[in-house]
Amino acid sequence: MYKNTFLVWEHIKQHATVYLFMIILFLTGIIFGAVIVNSMDFIQKQDLFFYLERFFVQITEGVSIEKKDIFWQSFIFHAKYLILLFVLGLSVIGLPLVWILLFVKGMVVGFSVGFIVNQLGLLEGLFLASLSIAPQNIIIIPVYITAGSLSMIFSLGLLNKLFSRRNNQQLLQPFIRYCIIFILLLILSLLAAFIEAYIANNAMEELIKSFY
Numbered sequence: 001m002y003k004n005t006f007l008v009w010e011h012i013k014q015h016a017t018v019y020l021f022m023i024i025l026f027l028t029g030i031i032f033g034a035v036i037v038n039s040m041d042f043i044q045k046q047d048l049f050f051y052l053e054r055f056f057v058q059i060t061e062g063v064s065i066e067k068k069d070i071f072w073q074s075f076i077f078h079a080k081y082l083i084l085l086f087v088l089g090l091s092v093i094g095l096p097l098v099w100i101l102l103f104v105k106g107m108v109v110g111f112s113v114g115f116i117v118n119q120l121g122l123l124e125g126l127f128l129a130s131l132s133i134a135p136q137n138i139i140i141i142p143v144y145i146t147a148g149s150l151s152m153i154f155s156l157g158l159l160n161k162l163f164s165r166r167n168n169q170q171l172l173q174p175f176i177r178y179c180i181i182f183i184l185l186l187i188l189s190l191l192a193a194f195i196e197a198y199i200a201n202n203a204m205e206e207l208i209k210s211f212y
Contacts, residue, residue, distance in 0.1 A: 029106020089151030
């Protein structure tokens with residue numbers, strides 16, 4: 001256990017620049033998403049809020065999506081995203097797409113929170129966002145940042161080995177570790193999907209019913 005913790009810490013220290021870059025990229029996406037909300041005109045906001053309000057009304061009327069459907073939809077979405085990051089890490093030319101995917105994920109989170117706060121007000125908006133968006137994202141955001149960072153690290157490693165012309169067999173062990181870590185990230189995304197479907201969704205429904 002101690003040895004594994006030490007290895008993880010050494011890995012993070014060795015690639016601290018990559019992880020820092022990915023965190024900054026993700027935070028930039030969040031800020032950009034919030035800016036988009038503020039740059040929207042009144043009509044655009046009202047059109048979006050119309051669909052959000054219909055969703056609220058459906059919840060108050062007892063019409064909601066099955067929890068298991070939310071769970072599987074959420075997990076499949078995360079799995080596709082992670083698999084795409086995994087595949088892009090296997091090719092040097094896919095590295096810019098890794099950056100774009102992580103930026104877009106941050107932008108979606110920033111836009112979602114920003115729009116809810118903008119339409120419902122600071123107190124109610126933050127309260128709803130903290131119950132409906134925050135719980136699963138506490139897990140899934142580090143998962144995406146880790147996945148994007150590992151994808152970038154592996155891709156840069158391939159580039160380095162390509163130019164140094166080392167024996168291809170040296171890629172086997174890093175590739176196995178790469179696969180194992182992504183499997184662990186998929187398991188964590190399964191946990192995030194469970195939290196979203198059975199905890200965050202229930203909390204959101206109860207809060208919306210109290211609002212309306």
